[in-house]
Amino acid sequence: MSLLLKNGRGLNHHTLVPLEVLITDGTIVKMQASIDSDEEEVIDLQGAFISPGLIDMHVHLREPGYTNKETIVTGSQAAAHGGYSTIAAMANLSPTCDTPDRFQKQVERNQQGAIKIEQYAPVTQGRAGHEVVDFKALNQAGARFFSDDGSGIQDAAVVYEGMQKMAELGVPMCDHAQDMQLSFGGVINDGNASQRLNLPGLPDVSETAQIARNLALAQVTGVHYHVCHVSTKESVDLVRHAKQQGVNVTCEVTPHHILLDETDITFDNSQMKMNPPLREVDDRQACINGLMDGTIDIIATDHAPHTDEEKQHGFLNSPNGIVGSETAFALLYTQFVKPKIWTLEQLVEWMSTNNKLIFDLPNAGELKIGSVADIAVFDLEHEFAIDDQQFLSKGHNSPFVGDKVYGETVLTLVDGEVAYRRA
Missing domain, CATH: 3.20.20.140 (Metal-dependent hydrolases)
Structure with a gap:
């Protein structure tokens, strides 16, 4: 099973640059500015930031x-x-x-x-x-x-x-x-x-x-x-x-x-x-x-x-x-x-x-070729309000509810599998 993260951005010497990531069987196999590939699944990140x-x-x-x-x-x-x-x-x-x-x-x-x-x-x-x-x-x-x-x-x-x-x-x-x-x-x-x-x-x-x-x-x-x-x-x-x-x-x-x-x-x-x-x-x-x-x-x-x-x-x-x-x-x-x-x-x-x-966590991923695909993707461009009704936790106890922020989670992958994806 392969997954291509398309049209993302990654860090290169303090600068966000184009980055696409190809994942096969839960492992990162390719990372570069543009990847041409006929994969089973492609997720268009629309410029969002790809992080470990x-x-x-x-x-x-x-x-x-x-x-x-x-x-x-x-x-x-x-x-x-x-x-x-x-x-x-x-x-x-x-x-x-x-x-x-x-x-x-x-x-x-x-x-x-x-x-x-x-x-x-x-x-x-x-x-x-x-x-x-x-x-x-x-x-x-x-x-x-x-x-x-x-x-x-x-x-x-x-x-x-x-x-x-x-x-x-x-x-x-x-x-x-x-x-x-x-x-x-x-x-x-x-x-x-x-x-x-x-x-x-x-x-x-x-x-x-x-x-x-x-x-x-x-x-x-x-x-x-x-x-x-x-x-x-x-x-x-x-x-x-x-x-x-x-x-x-x-x-x-x-x-x-x-x-x-x-x-x-x-x-x-x-x-x-x-x-x-x-x-x-x-x-x-x-x-x-x-x-x-x-x-x-x-x-x-x-x-x-x-x-x-x-x-x-x-x-x-x-x-x-x-x-x-x-x-x-x-x-x-x-x-x-x-x-x-x-x-x-x-x-x-x-x-x-x-x-x-x-803490020597060998099972936790890194953003590099050969690592397990534990990846988070964040939207850094669009403001949103923290809404406790959108929490997946049972707890709503936060002093930050209503705050206007940037950096909403778009996607979380664990071993290449989707753990969370923004609707």
Whole structure:
């Protein structure tokens, strides 16, 4: 079976140039400005941008246990709608996949997804933070990434033991950095917005103190420590310094932490509630700077769907998190690439290339001859409005609904098969 992507554009030294791609049996076999071929199927891209399929190392699919919020099918379809061909699903499930049997069953469930799904295993049994899992057995069952995301591991001895064992296996520890003793029940950043809205504040030191502890342990153990969703200028500074000292650390930032800050919270709007919370203007700028100087390695959505009803109860009583799979590329392209703050190449690196390299994802495609055809195609020319009624996710919880953006997904291919195509 052959497929020809016709009349597209690709990047060549920071310039968009004509590009057509020929795919045979799921593999890219030819890439050039013009391809003459009598293929079984031809898709006319009408000048749209051909990109490697995006990769998101931080999503929540909610199945099993919370399928009222999301399912593997809906979450993966939402990711395909956003141009993602590979996602990595966190382990905050019920039951969580903390044994080889449960992990293998979760991998089997994930096969129903519309795209490729990598599965995290937890660091601790039941994600309770008290006793580490059997890393070796889980690794033999296929687990390559470990995280208790959704909960920071409070006991330093547990983290130390986990890091030692993960270092032996050569697998990364991906951590939600939050010291609960320094969180004080906060639901919003501890700053002007918390004071103005009379809401309990979550201090930034709850994040940075945990990162500092974990960086010290990572330096001693040699483990690959990956920091999830950094949000403060101090966190960025800590990671930057650790990298300079040779610590094996990488980190991610979410779209919302570089697009928004606490000044955007004008009322008790739970669509702005997430953990870590939206921080101050200086923190947002530090995260942007961290991306641009290489301190922050990737952009990950932390796609966190909730029901409409759950998100109707303000900051105090609504759950943390927003959806992001379907809006990330368009928002970032519009806010940073179009104004020439970033290049399109940088955005693709942070949303695709660096993920593949850092997390060693051999099944994720590249835009090159001989690679599996994991491809995303985006319309960079026409403005559209973000409409939650067009979401394929069950979750509509986004503060970006109604925003006018560019970069709508035209097509997502996984192994050469159509995972999403714009109607």
